[in-house]
Amino acid sequence: MTDNELAFLRDDPEMADLFLAEALDHLGTIEAALLALDERPGDVTLLNDIFRPFHTIKGNAGALGVTSVQEVAHRVENLLDLARSGRRTMGPADVDVVLRAVDVLTSMIRDVGARLSGQPGAELGPVAHALIESVDMLISGEAEAHVQSHATVSTPVAGAVAVEAPVSPVKAAATEPTRSEAAPENAGASRRGGEEITAIKVDTRKLDILVDAVGELIIVQSLIQEDPALANHVDQRLAGNLGHLKRITAGLQRSAMALRMVPIRQAFQKVSRIVRDLSRKADKSVELVLSGEDTELDRKVVEEITDPLMHMVRNSIDHAIEPVDVRKTAGKRPQARLALSAYHQGGHIVIEVADDGKGLDTEKIRARALERGLIAAGASPSVEEINALIFEPGFSTAEKVTEISGRGVGMDVVRRNIDALRGRIEITTEPGKGTTFFIRLPLTLAVLDGLVVGVGRERFVMPTTGVRESLRPTPAQVHNVQGAPRLVQVRDSLLPLVSLGELFGLPHEADPCKATVVVIEDAGSRVGLVVDALLGKQEVVIKSLGETFASVRGLAGGAILGDGRIGLILDAHGIVELERGVNRAAA
Amino acid sequence: MNAETATATATADLAGKYLTFALAEEEYGLPVLRVREIIKMMDITEVPQVPSHVKGVLNLRGKVIPVIDLRLKFAFAKGEVTSRTCIIVVEVALAASRVMMGIIVDHVSEVLNIVADEIEQTPPFGDRVCTDYMKGVAKVKGTVKILLDLDRVLGTDEAALRAA
Numbered sequence: 220m221t222d223n224e225l226a227f228l229r230d231d232p233e234m235a236d237l238f239l240a241e242a243l244d245h246l247g248t249i250e251a252a253l254l255a256l257d258e259r260p261g262d263v264t265l266l267n268d269i270f271r272p273f274h275t276i277k278g279n280a281g282a283l284g285v286t287s288v289q290e291v292a293h294r295v296e297n298l299l300d301l302a303r304s305g306r307r308t309m310g311p312a313d314v315d316v317v318l319r320a321v322d323v324l325t326s327m328i329r330d331v332g333a334r335l336s337g338q339p340g341a342e343l344g345p346v347a348h349a350l351i352e353s354v355d356m357l358i359s360g361e362a363e364a365h366v367q368s369h370a371t372v373s374t375p376v377a378g379a380v381a382v383e384a385p386v387s388p389v390k391a392a393a394t395e396p397t398r399s400e401a402a403p404e405n406a407g408a409s410r411r412g413g414e415e416i417t418a419i420k421v422d423t424r425k426l427d428i429l430v431d432a433v434g435e436l437i438i439v440q441s442l443i444q445e446d447p448a449l450a451n452h453v454d455q456r457l458a459g460n461l462g463h464l465k466r467i468t469a470g471l472q473r474s475a476m477a478l479r480m481v482p483i484r485q486a487f488q489k490v491s492r493i494v495r496d497l498s499r500k501a502d503k504s505v506e507l508v509l510s511g512e513d514t515e516l517d518r519k520v521v522e523e524i525t526d527p528l529m530h531m532v533r534n535s536i537d538h539a540i541e542p543v544d545v546r547k548t549a550g551k552r553p554q555a556r557l558a559l560s561a562y563h564q565g566g567h568i569v570i571e572v573a574d575d576g577k578g579l580d581t582e583k584i585r586a587r588a589l590e591r592g593l594i595a596a597g598a599s600p601s602v603e604e605i606n607a608l609i610f611e612p613g614f615s616t617a618e619k620v621t622e623i624s625g626r627g628v629g630m631d632v633v634r635r636n637i638d639a640l641r642g643r644i645e646i647t648t649e650p651g652k653g654t655t656f657f658i659r660l661p662l663t664l665a666v667l668d669g670l671v672v673g674v675g676r677e678r679f680v681m682p683t684t685g686v687r688e689s690l691r692p693t694p695a696q697v698h699n700v701q702g703a704p705r706l707v708q709v710r711d712s713l714l715p716l717v718s719l720g721e722l723f724g725l726p727h728e729a730d731p732c733k734a735t736v737v738v739i740e741d742a743g744s745r746v747g748l749v750v751d752a753l754l755g756k757q758e759v760v761i762k763s764l765g766e767t768f769a770s771v772r773g774l775a776g777g778a779i780l781g782d783g784r785i786g787l788i789l790d791a792h793g794i795v796e797l798e799r800g801v802n803r804a805a806a
Numbered sequence: 807m808n809a810e811t812a813t814a815t816a817t818a819d820l821a822g823k824y825l826t827f828a829l830a831e832e833e834y835g836l837p838v839l840r841v842r843e844i845i846k847m848m849d850i851t852e853v854p855q856v857p858s859h860v861k862g863v864l865n866l867r868g869k870v871i872p873v874i875d876l877r878l879k880f881a882f883a884k885g886e887v888t889s890r891t892c893i894i895v896v897e898v899a900l901a902a903s904r905v906m907m908g909i910i911v912d913h914v915s916e917v918l919n920i921v922a923d924e925i926e927q928t929p930p931f932g933d934r935v936c937t938d939y940m941k942g943v944a945k946v947k948g949t950v951k952i953l954l955d956l957d958r959v960l961g962t963d964e965a966a967l968r969a970a
Binding site for chain 2: 298431434435438439626677722724725758762763764765766767768773774776777779783784785786787
């Protein structure tokens with residue numbers, strides 16, 4: 220890509236944004252259709268669904284002078300056109316190449332975006348040429364040479380020379396018959412599940428403003444509702460109107476939240492792609508079964524959950540699913556089954572990742588954990604506790620490190636990501652039958668269920684996902700270390716006590732037996748947080764504290780409480796870290 | 807351009823409408839265009855682990871904004887909260903964004919139209935006085951108003967907080 224290609228886009232940033240967003244959108248559509256085509260080769264509707272967006276990208280890129288993108292799209296279009304006109308069947312090799320084209324185009328489009336925003340561009344020329352070469356080889360009937368063509372990727376110059384000549388004649392031929400196709404595209408895109416859904420594109424910033432405004436409305440509504448002046452006022456009409464106002468604002472909040480929701484399809488699609496690529500690479504046969512792709516989650520959650528999902532699927536294919544011959548010997552179906560499903564359950568979204576592989580080897584995990592000192596020699600943890608150890612940093616039972624996984628980085632990152640989304644992950648496993656991971660996520664990141672606790676005259680909100688239990692300890696349960704109460708015994712385990720008041724320098728109740736201990740958990744480590752009082756459970760709207768307080772640890776944001784004052788939201792992870800830091804400083 | 811015209815341009819740039827306020831017997835001014843609103847003293851939620859002049863956060867109609875006590879920031883004695891104490895909500899440019907912040911002052915005075923002739927560049931005080939926060943000094947009706955550089959006054963909190 221050269222900078223001259225971008226001259227036009229630079230002059231018209233709005234057009235550039237539109238072009239980039241549309242192109243990425245189209246590439247997503249293409250990828251989904253390609254994965255479907257892999258299962259139903261020769262499906263003409265799918266072929267058209269792939270061809271049309273390619274054509275649009277080519278057209279737009281051409282019109283805006285981004286010739287390198289136009290060129291790649293054009294070559295792929297040639298291949299697709301052969302298939303569309305029935306002169307070629309899209310085999311796995313073709314799908315592979317077109318998928319690669321999607322990747323290459325995606326990076327090129329991203330590169331355009333990066334360059335336009337003044338960042339240094341990437342040199343994608345060789346990759347693009349190698350791709351064009353593969354496409355041309357397929358077209359010229361050298362499909363068998365495809366595998367070897369990867370070897371020539373590193374010699375882009377040869378490819379580059381061969382590219383130039385045959386462009387223009389084919390271009391004219393390819394463009395003509397497709398003109399009529401471009402029009403019905405929008406109609407086609409909006410038809411899903413047989414139901415007519417019309418959609419418009421809205422800048423996400425506008426959405427955020429709306430959601431913020433509705434959040435404020437809810438706060439004001441509850442301020443009015445709880446105003447002492449009104450509480451003493453008994454007036455039927457006023458009470459009726461206030462009730463009506465409450466219902467309307469609640470309805471408005473639900474609709475506003477729904478605007479931020481997107482189907483999880485996008486994340487599942489990325490997983491389908493990785494299953495396809497990996498099962499080939501690992502030489503295992505895997506059938507991917509998806510369900511609940513239409514389950515809606517907060518846009519941010521869908522974005523953030525994609526990586527952990529991909530990681531888990533990668534792990535499943537590499538470690539859990541056996542090679543075909545092993546499966547046959549074990550009397551299992553040769554083709555492994557990997558099921559990904561999403562559904563609602565009690566105010567949460569559950570995502571299940573289930574494989575029918577060999578299951579977790581609890582004995583091996585126990586042995587490894589003993590070796591690494593994760594379990595004390597005399598302890599007898601439950602099977603669930605042992606299995607949960609796979610989420611410990613650096614834990615791996617894989618004998619060999621493969622290209623895909625086995626370095627023991629991964630599952631701890633998965634759990635950290637899920638924790639960050641205020642979700643939880645659990646495992647059930649049966650030796651020889653398979654493993655299922657359950658990821659439980661909140662519906663939205665904008666509101667949170669919190670436990671309101673008081674210290675001195677300040678109130679704090681502790682997200683309930685981090686809370687295990689709360690108790691008022693008896694003097695026998697509390698143990699002093701160096702003259703101060705530092706440990707609490709909760710059933711069999713001794714937990715460190717952290718006084719929130721002490722940590723934050725607030726006046727507080729010093730005797731834990733007169734205060735309340737909230738047991739919080741972060742990444743497997745539990746601490747007892749000492750607070751003056753439990754004030755209740757409340758759903759709060761999360762507000763960022765902004766840049767000013769970015770460096771303050773132990774806080775996740777602010778929430779406006781029923782009386783209009785701000786309660787600071789605690790961050791279990793930060794508090795556990797702070798606690799350790801305090802200990803280290805004291806030692 | 808000679809030195810005199812350079813000075814003239816600099817003070818001309820500073821001319822405009824200023825909101826003036828009092829802080830421990832001194833008069834300060836800040837560009838009125840940066841002022842979003844003036845509110846009476848409210849309940850402020852303290853935030854732990856921050857310098858003492860960062861009073862905490864307050865709820866401005868659903869927005870959470872940080873509040874700075876300008877007296878403590880300038881190392882004056884802590885002021886009593888009176889009926890005239892108020893919070894000026896201003897817009898500040900930080901490293902990555904523009905944010906709203908509240909500053910606590912003794913009382914606000916008036917909006918003044920200060921012309922270039924009344925403005926002088928910050929005189930050299932030597933190292934007895936920290937002039938980093940000052941854009942200039944204006945003499946209006948026999949009194950001196952110190953014109954504040956908001957982004958520097960409030961922006962430096964960022965650096966201080968990060969370093970802490």
